[in-house]
Structures are given as structure tokens and as C-alpha cells.
Amino acid sequence: MQEWDDREIIEGSKIQGKEEIAFNQLVLKYQERLYWHIRKMVIDHDDSDDVLQNTMIKIWRSLSSFRSESGLYTWLYRIATNEALSFLKQKKKKAFAPWVDVEGQMSESLEADPWFNGDEIQLKLQQAILKLPEKQRIVFNMKYFDQVKYEEMSKILGTSVGALKASYHHAVKKIEAMLEKD
Amino acid sequence: MKMDRNNPDLQQEELKNNPFGVPEGYFEGFAERLQQRIKEEEASKVPVRKIGTVTRWMAAAAAVLAAALITTSIIRFTTSESAEGLYPDLAILEQMQVLDDDRYLYELLGEEAPELNEDEAFASQAIEYLAINDVEMDLIFE
Numbered sequence: 001m002q003e004w005d006d007r008e009i010i011e012g013s014k015i016q017g018k019e020e021i022a023f024n025q026l027v028l029k030y031q032e033r034l035y036w037h038i039r040k041m042v043i044d045h046d047d048s049d050d051v052l053q054n055t056m057i058k059i060w061r062s063l064s065s066f067r068s069e070s071g072l073y074t075w076l077y078r079i080a081t082n083e084a085l086s087f088l089k090q091k092k093k094k095a096f097a098p099w100v101d102v103e104g105q106m107s108e109s110l111e112a113d114p115w116f117n118g119d120e121i122q123l124k125l126q127q128a129i130l131k132l133p134e135k136q137r138i139v140f141n142m143k144y145f146d147q148v149k150y151e152e153m154s155k156i157l158g159t160s161v162g163a164l165k166a167s168y169h170h171a172v173k174k175i176e177a178m179l180e181k182d
Numbered sequence: 183m184k185m186d187r188n189n190p191d192l193q194q195e196e197l198k199n200n201p202f203g204v205p206e207g208y209f210e211g212f213a214e215r216l217q218q219r220i221k222e223e224e225a226s227k228v229p230v231r232k233i234g235t236v237t238r239w240m241a242a243a244a245a246v247l248a249a250a251l252i253t254t255s256i257i258r259f260t261t262s263e264s265a266e267g268l269y270p271d272l273a274i275l276e277q278m279q280v281l282d283d284d285r286y287l288y289e290l291l292g293e294e295a296p297e298l299n300e301d302e303a304f305a306s307q308a309i310e311y312l313a314i315n316d317v318e319m320d321l322i323f324e
Contacts, residue, residue, distance in 0.1 A: 027213045035209070039202050049208075056216050057223070118201025125197060145198055172192060 003029060006072040013063040023060055030073075031056075034080045040141040041084040043106045043130070045115045047091075055083045070155055077156045081138060088134065103130045128178040132171055139164055140171040 004012065004025040012022030034055060039048040058079050066075060092102050107127045110116055118126065129137055138157065142148040143164075150161045157164070 024213060024217075027216060031212050032209055035204075036200065036202070045202075045204060052212075053216055053219060057220060060220060115203045115205070116201060117203045122197065122199075122201040125192075126201065144192070145200065176192065 007068075010063075010066060010068055010072060013066070019064060023063060026059065026063070026072075026076075027056060030076055034076060037077065037080055037142070037146065038084045040129075040145065041081075041138065042087055043110060043126075044113070047087065051083050051087045052080075054087075055080045058083065074152065074155045078158075081156065085134065106130055124179060125175070128175045131178060132174060135159075136167050136171045136174075139167045140175070143168050 004022070009022050009026045009029070012018045012025070015022075031052070035048060035052050038051045038055070039045070042048050042051055055076075059076060066072070070078075088102070095102055107130045110123060110126055110130075116123070116126075129140060132140060135157075139153065142153055142156075143150075148156075150164050153159075153164050154161050159167075
């Protein structure tokens with residue numbers, strides 16, 4: 001079956017009897033991109049799988065009422081980002097004690113993660129990224145690994161281009177300093 | 183890939199490679215697992231009945247009255263000096279059966295209650311009178 005474009009997916013989702021096919025097309029088209037976006041934020045594969053499923057379920061429930069004012073891709077990324085952030089929030093809440101360093105735990109678990117294929121320096125880079133504040137981490141990941149344009153990122157994160165540029169700049173400086181220190 | 187520790191360069195293209203992996207066949211099976219989860223969730227969903235505006239107002243009014251009743255009962259219970267002090271409170275709870283009378287809800291909603299026929303009007307007035315005068319209605323209805 002030929003891959004549907006975004007317009008076909010959106011239109012299909014509004015036609016009775018075609019919603020499931022349209023949604024399936026969306027899943028096949030975007031699952032990998034959304035997964036990697038989520039994975040860089042929550043690190044663990046099983047957690048990423050949960051967050052991706054929750055993201056897709058939210059999309060399924062609201063796809064038929066999606067208005068194409070913002071692009072489909074932007075909308076999907078926004079939902080995935082929010083889901084990942086609320087997952088991390090929940091994880092911190094479950095840790096019970098405010099002094100428990102959830103990012104520190106994630107950083108440690110990376111070393112034993114069977115699904116982390118990076119070498120020593122890539123591990124150090126990931127651990128440095130995990131020390132960044134949450135929002136800065138998202139901006140850095142989107143710019144550095146996914147090469148998302150600032151204008152696109154601005155729509156996804158609802159932040160001005162200027163603020164995103166500043167955020168990325170600070171993130172790079174911090175990471176370089178952390179890598180030098182190590 | 184080795185990185186110069188004295189000159190860490192984030193511009194190295196190799197560093198931008200994705201260092202994460204997934205179990206074999208993960209993406210191939212994802213759509214099917216997702217569909218399964220959606221089906222399970224939809225099957226276990228409890229249908230939500232839509233309620234009209236009047237019903238909603240009545241429910242809200244009933245909730246306010248219930249809260250007021252519970253608060254009053256708690257205050258009376260906690261301030262009574264002996265166990266005997268409990269009895270009047272239980273009587274009040276029973277007497278609150280008068281709230282089943284729709285007229286109170288209509289009054290709260292600021293709407294006019296439908297006309298009662300002669301028998302209904304008499305019964306309603308009698309219940310109200312008994313409630314005000316601390317008569318336990320269970321004894322009458324037995």
C-alpha cells in the first residue's frame with residue numbers, strides 16, 4: 001500500500017470507516033521519528049515505548065478534530081513532547097523524595113542499558129545532556145541530533161526563536177564545559 | 183571514534199549519530215500492539231451518559247445540600263457531650279428525607295415547581311410539619 005501524505009491522513013481521519021486506515025498510516029509514517037524524539041528525553045526503551053503508546057492514543061482520540069492550522073508533524077511532536085515531559089514529572093513524583101536525582105539515575109542506568117550502542121564519548125555526551133535543565137535538553141536534542149529548524153521548534157515548543165537560540169547556545173557551552181572537565 | 187579530550191568538538195559528525203538501539207522487530211510490531219491496546223481500552227471504557235442542564239443543576243444543588251448536611255452533622259456530633267447527643271443528629275438525617283421533595287430543588291434552582299394535586303400537597307405539608315417538629319418519620323411509615 002502506498003504511503004499517504006499528511007493531507008490524505010487528515011482527510012481520511014474525518015471520513016467514517018476510513019479513520020482506522022488513516023490512523024494506521026500516521027502510525028507507520030511517524031512512529032520512528034516520534035520514538036527517537038521521546039527516547040532522547042526519557043532514555044529507557046521500555047519507558048519510551050509506554051510514552052509513545054500514550055502519545056499515539058492521544059493522537060487517535062483527537063485526530064478527527066485536528067485542524068490543519070499547524071502542520072501535522074508539528075502537532076504530533078508537540079503531543080509527544082508533552083507526554084514525555086509529563087512522564088518525567090510523574091517519575092520524579094514517584095521518587096517521593098525531592099532530593100532523589102532522577103536524571104542522575106537515568107544517567108547511571110545508561111551505562112548498563114542493553115539498548116545503548118554508543119561508545120565512551122557518546123555515553124559521556126548523553127550523560128552531560130542529562131545534566132541540562134529539561135527544556136534546554138529538549139532544545140539541544142532537537143537541534144543537535146534532529147536538525148529541527150528554529151522556526152519549526154518554535155511552533156512545537158511555543159517559544160520564541162530568539163529564546164530557543166539562546167537556550168541552544170547555553171546548552172552547547174555547558175556540555176562543552178562538562179566534557180572538558182571529564 | 184576518539185574525541186580529543188582537550189578540545190571537545192561537538193561539531194564532529196560521528197557524535198551526532200544516534201547511539202540508541204531498539205529490540206529487533208520493535209517498529210514492525212508497534213502498530214499491531216498499539217491497535218490491541220486501543221481495542222482493550224475501548225472495550226473497558228464505561229459509557230458516559232450525557233446529562234441535561236436542569237439535571238446538572240439539580241445534581242449540583244443536591245451535592246451542596248449533602249455537603250451542608252454532613253458538615254452540620256459532624257459539628258453536632260463533635261460538639262455533643264455524651265453519646266445521647268447522637269440521637270438528635272440521626273433524627274435530623276432521617277428527617278432530611280424531606281429533601282426528596284422536588285420542591286426544594288426547584289426553589290434552589292429559582293424555578294417554579296409543578297402544581298401538586300390535593301393529596302400530594304397534603305402529604306408534602308404533613309412530612310414538612312413532622313420534620314420540623316422532630317418526629318421520627320420511620321415510626322409513621324412503618
